[in-house]
Every structure is written in C-alpha cells, then in structure tokens.
Amino acid sequence: MDKKNESTHVIDKMTVFKDLTKNQKKILKENSAISSYKKNEIIYKEGDKPTGLIFLAKGKVKIFKEGVGGREQIVRMAKQNGFIGFRALFAKQNYLATAQSIESSEICTIEKRCLFDILEENGKFSLGIIEFLASELGFSNTRTVTLTQKHIRGRLAESLLFLKDTYGFESDGNTLKVYLSREDLANLSNMTTSNAIRTLSSFSNEEVIALEGKKICILDKAALERISELG
Amino acid sequence: MDKKNESTHVIDKMTVFKDLTKNQKKILKENSAISSYKKNEIIYKEGDKPTGLIFLAKGKVKIFKEGVGGREQIVRMAKQNGFIGFRALFAKQNYLATAQSIESSEICTIEKRCLFDILEENGKFSLGIIEFLASELGFSNTRTVTLTQKHIRGRLAESLLFLKDTYGFESDGNTLKVYLSREDLANLSNMTTSNAIRTLSSFSNEEVIALEGKKICILDKAALERISELG
DNA sequence: ACATTTGTATGCTTAAAAACATATAAGTCT
DNA sequence: AGACTTATATGTTTTTAAGCATACAAATGT
Numbered sequence: 001m002d003k004k005n006e007s008t009h010v011i012d013k014m015t016v017f018k019d020l021t022k023n024q025k026k027i028l029k030e031n032s033a034i035s036s037y038k039k040n041e042i043i044y045k046e047g048d049k050p051t052g053l054i055f056l057a058k059g060k061v062k063i064f065k066e067g068v069g070g071r072e073q074i075v076r077m078a079k080q081n082g083f084i085g086f087r088a089l090f091a092k093q094n095y096l097a098t099a100q101s102i103e104s105s106e107i108c109t110i111e112k113r114c115l116f117d118i119l120e121e122n123g124k125f126s127l128g129i130i131e132f133l134a135s136e137l138g139f140s141n142t143r144t145v146t147l148t149q150k151h152i153r154g155r156l157a158e159s160l161l162f163l164k165d166t167y168g169f170e171s172d173g174n175t176l177k178v179y180l181s182r183e184d185l186a187n188l189s190n191m192t193t194s195n196a197i198r199t200l201s202s203f204s205n206e207e208v209i210a211l212e213g214k215k216i217c218i219l220d221k222a223a224l225e226r227i228s229e230l231g
Numbered sequence: 232m233d234k235k236n237e238s239t240h241v242i243d244k245m246t247v248f249k250d251l252t253k254n255q256k257k258i259l260k261e262n263s264a265i266s267s268y269k270k271n272e273i274i275y276k277e278g279d280k281p282t283g284l285i286f287l288a289k290g291k292v293k294i295f296k297e298g299v300g301g302r303e304q305i306v307r308m309a310k311q312n313g314f315i316g317f318r319a320l321f322a323k324q325n326y327l328a329t330a331q332s333i334e335s336s337e338i339c340t341i342e343k344r345c346l347f348d349i350l351e352e353n354g355k356f357s358l359g360i361i362e363f364l365a366s367e368l369g370f371s372n373t374r375t376v377t378l379t380q381k382h383i384r385g386r387l388a389e390s391l392l393f394l395k396d397t398y399g400f401e402s403d404g405n406t407l408k409v410y411l412s413r414e415d416l417a418n419l420s421n422m423t424t425s426n427a428i429r430t431l432s433s434f435s436n437e438e439v440i441a442l443e444g445k446k447i448c449i450l451d452k453a454a455l456e457r458i459s460e461l462g
Numbered sequence: 463a464c465a466t467t468t469g470t471a472t473g474c475t476t477a478a479a480a481a482c483a484t485a486t487a488a489g490t491c492t
Numbered sequence: 493a494g495a496c497t498t499a500t501a502t503g504t505t506t507t508t509a510a511g512c513a514t515a516c517a518a519a520t521g522t
Contacts, residue, residue, distance in 0.1 A: 065372065065373070065376050067376040067377070067379075067380040068380040068381055068385075068462045069462070071380055073375065073376045073379060073380065075372045075375065075376075086365070087365050087368050087369055087372075088365075088369070089365075090361050090362060090364070090365035091362055091365035091366045091368075091369055092362060093365075093366070093369060096369050096372060096373060097372065116358070119354065119357070119358060119361070120354035120355060120357075120358055121354055122354070123350065123351035123352055123353070123354060123357060124351060126350070126351075126354060126357035126358065126361065127347070127350060127351055127357065129361055130321050130350070130357065130360055130361055130364060131321060131322055131323060133321070133361060133364040133365055133368060134317070134318050134319075134320075134321035134322035134324075134364055135322045135324070136368055137318050137322075137364060137367055137368045137371060138318055138319070138322055138324065138327050140368060140371040140372055140375065141296065141306045141318075141327060141328065141371055142296070142327060143375060144304065144306065144371065144374060144375040144378060145296050145298045145304045145306075146298070147375060147378075147379050148298075148304065148378050148379055148421045149298040149299040149302055149304065149421075150299055151478075151479090152478080152479070154299075181499070181500090182499070182500065182501090183499080183500095190379045190380075191479080191480090192479080192480060192481080193499090193500085194479095194480085194481085194482095194500095194501085194502085195479065195480080197499095197500060197501060197502080198501080198502075201501075201502085213488090213500095231299045231300070382508075382509090383508080383509070412469070412470090413469070413470065413471090414469080414470095422509080422510090423509080423510060423511080424469090424470085425470095425471085425472085425509095425510085425511085425512095426509065426510080428469095428470060428471055428472085429471080429472075432471075432472085444470095444518090
C-alpha cells in the first residue's frame with residue numbers, strides 16, 4: 001500500500017498504462033506494494049501462486065525454467081520498467097518458471113483482483129495486454145527455433161545481440177550493460193558452461209568481442225550478426 | 232459474408248465466444264467468410280499480413296517456422312474448433328509462421344476490424360483472449376525447454392503423447408487420430424527424418440507402440456511417459 | 463501398365479556438443 | 493592473511509545425433 005508522491009509513481013510513467021483513467025491509475029497505485037531484492041534473490045519460484053502483476057521498477061531479473069536434470073533454461077530477461085510474472089497471472093495458473101534478480105532490484109506488485117477489474121472495464125488497456133502477450137509468444141516461438149537449430153556459435157552470438165538489444169551499452173558505446181556469469185550466459189544460450197566459456201574465448205580471439213571479467217565489449221557487431229545468421 | 236442457419240454457426244458453439252452478446256455474435260457472423268482447403272494446402276505463409284481471426288471449423292492444420300537451412304519446426308498443431316493465425320493478428324505483426332492443412336479442412340475467417348471493436352467493448356471476452364494467449368505462451372516456453380534438453384527418444388515420446396492429448400484416439404482406443412508423415416513427426420520433435428524413423432522402429436520393437444503405415448498405436452502409455460520424462 | 467517421384471527404412475561415417483578432468487583465478491569468510 | 497569456496501579456463505574423451513548413402517515400398521502421373 002505504498003502511496004508516494006503520485007506524479008513520480010511508476011504507473012504514471014509506463015506506456016502500457018496510458019489508456020487508464022486517472023481514477024483507475026489511482027486504484028492501481030493504492031493497491032500496489034513495493035519491495036526490494038538484493039542480487040541473486042528469488043522473487044518467485046516455479047509452482048508458486050501469483051498474487052499480482054509484478055513491475056520491475058529497478059534492476060534486472062532472469063526468468064528460468066528447470067529442465068532435465070535440473071539444468072536451467074533462461075526463457076526471459078527483464079529490465080527496468082518491464083513486467084515479470086504476468087504469464088501465470090493472466091493464464092490463471094501457478095508460475096511455470098522462477099524469477100531471480102541478477103542485480104539489486106525493486107519491484108512493485110499490483111494486486112491481482114483490482115487489476116482484473118480494470119482490465120474488464122477498460123477495453124483499450126486489455127487490447128494493449130493482448131498485443132503484448134502476442135508479441136511475447138512470437139518471441140518465444142522464434143527462440144524455440146533458434147535454440148534448437150543453430151549451432152553453439154550461432155546461439156551464443158544471438159544471445160549477445162539479444163542482451164545488447166535488451167540492456168544496451170554502457171556510455172563507452174560497446175560494453176554490454178549487463179553482467180552475467182558464464183553459467184547464466186550458457187543457460188540463456190542452451191549450452192554447457194564450458195562451451196560458453198570456450199566460445200566466448202573464440203569470439204575474443206577472433207576480435208569480435210573483448211572480455212574483461214564479466215564485462216563483454218562488442219567490437220564487431222556485423223560479424224556477430226553473421227555468426228548468428230549462419231547457424 | 233457467409234450467413235447460414237444461425238443456430239448451427241460455429242460461433243454459437245464455441246466457448247471462447249460465450250461472453251458475447253447476441254448482437255456481437257451476429258456482427259461476427261456477418262463479417263466472417265468460410266473457405267475450404269484440401270490436404271497439404273497452405274492457408275497462410277510466413278510474412279503474410281493477417282486479414283482476420285481464423286477459426287478451424289473442420290480438419291487439422293500444422294503451424295511451422297522455417298529455420299536454419301529451410302529446416303521446418305512445427306510450433307503448433309491445430310484441431311477442429313481451434314484458432315490459427317491469432318498471434319500475428321493480436322500482435323499487429325505479419326505472420327511469423329506458415330499454416331498448412333494436414334487433411335482437408337474448412338476455415339472461417341472473422342474480419343479483423345469488427346473483432347477488435349468487439350474486443351474493445353467486451354471486457355470479459357478480452358479477458359478470455361488474454362487467458363488463452365498466456366496459456367499458449369506457457370506451452371511455448373515449456374516446449375522450448377523440452378525440445379532443447381530432452382534426448383531424441385524423450386522428444387519423440389513427448390510428441391506422441393502430445394498428439395494423443397491433442398487429437399485423441401480412434402474408436403479402437405489406442406490408434407492416434409492423426410496421420411503425420413515421418414517427416415512431420417521429425418519436424419515436430421526437432422530431429423531428422425531418419426532419426427524419427429529409427430526411433431519409431433525402436434519403440435515398435437520395444438512394443439511401446441505399434442506401426443502400420445502412418446497409423447500409430449500407443450500400446451504402453453506408461454512406458455512412453457517414462458521415456459518422455461527421463462530425457 | 464509403366465515410369466517417376468516421394469516416403470520409409472537402415473547402415474555407415476562424420477561432426478557437434480556434452481561429459482569429464484584438471485588447473486588457475488577470483489571472491490568470500492572467518 | 494590464510495583457508496575455503498566459487499567461477500573461469502582449457503585440454504581430452506565419449507556420447508549423441510546429424511549427414512550421407514543406398515535400398516525398397518508406396519503413391520502419383522502419363
């Protein structure tokens with residue numbers, strides 16, 4: 001029930017909420033709660049029941065599923081001002097994946113019941129959610145194909161480009177603004193940690209990227225795109 | 232603009248449309264067109280622009296994406312009374328996949344504009360679509376993990392169980408009510424045709440299934456589930 | 463009815479990636 | 493600071509599945 005200065009509330013800044021009336025926004029704000037997570041904390045777990053729509057006010061979060069033998073597959077990466085946990089909520093199911101912060105994060109949870117009430121009464125808002133879900137589904141289908149069909153180099157190159165598109169660069173213009181462990185990078189790209197490390201090294205030797213600890217600089221974007229395309 | 236006897240129209244029989252008013256249903260019916268496809272005909276292609284929501288009144292359809300080197304990956308299988316082409320329509324994008332009938336089929340296309348109008352004015356209907364899309368997204372995410380992590384036998388076993396869940400059995404109680412080529416079965420399960428044939432033979436030797444041309448009988452469902460689970 | 467194409471089946475070879483084994487570097491914790 | 497854990501790096505072996513070749517059966521066209 002956090003009710004800070006209204007004009008700076010996160011709900012006022014988001015384009016998804018643009019079709020809401022003043023009153024509807026007010027209701028959402030009154031029924032939302034803010035909480036903080038340190039790096040590597042679990043926000044929700046596979047099997048949990050959603051309590052509301054979670055809005056990532058600050059930080060970065062990975063969403064992953066446990067697969068064969070506990071092997072993780074990252075299915076989504078959330079960034080500041082993005083949603084997490086919406087799928088289970090809208091499908092009226094329990095979570096099918098786990099959300100974990102990869103850096104210190106702040107989330108805002110909008111209470112379920114009042115969100116659904118507003119969805120039902122505001123058609124434009126619902127249509128926005130429909131469009132968003134359909135886009136996510138397209139992304140997921142495309143990803144299924146690339147993760148199953150591309151070879152290791154192609155998958156890793158694609159992941160690096162994906163991270164660039166999602167989080168962008170630091171102010172130097174070529175360092176990825178996200179710091180993943182080699183293991184997370186592997187879990188994103190459907191490969192073992194060894195192969196992620198090895199393939200990163202290759203890219204580094206080929207001067208397509210530069211490595212410095214967890215920092216990854218993209219030196220030759222065109223080359224990465226070529227590698228991603230060719231399987 | 233097909234307008235047959237209203238009480239038997241497909242829109243009256245579908246549960247997704249249950250929250251529509253009489254008048255809304257009437258509008259949809261007046262703005263829908265029916266067409267027929269023979270086996271193996273393309274209904275829409277990757278890149279095409281959606282003209283409406285397509286409803287499969289009769290038949291079976293596969294939806295696939297072209298991957299690396301033209302290799303197909305089937306991302307969905309539609310059955311009688313299911314929708315196809317909804318994703319691109321709702322995302323306001325062009326199709327990301329191709330839909331092709333696998334037996335003679337009849338489709339009913341609901342004109343785009345009037346569907347969106349009704350979605351905007353009927354909140355309950357929109358919520359139904361939201362729930363449907365979110366479920367599909369869960370299915371897609373789960374499938375990504377199994378297709379990338381399970382081994383060939385596990386993937387094929389899962390596909391056979393999926394086909395059983397989707398299309399059910401013939402009246403004998405164990406013959407799958409869908410007849411796919413070995414190639415389609417491979418494209419559904421992310422493997423080469425050779426490996427699909429080989430693995431089907433193994434299952435047949437192990438008396439988990441029985442084969443007779445394109446007919447597949449599931450003899451030991453528990454065994455298939457075990458194979459699907461163990462990777 | 464015949465030729466031609468397409469689909470199914472199986473064996474063999476090769477390539478890709480996982481699994482395993484260490485080694486070293488970097489963090490974390492008293 | 494030193495012990496201990498975790499992350500990164502790289503070499504070697506083994507497994508898995510793709511690729512290729514060939515044979516045969518079934519469907520299709522003329």
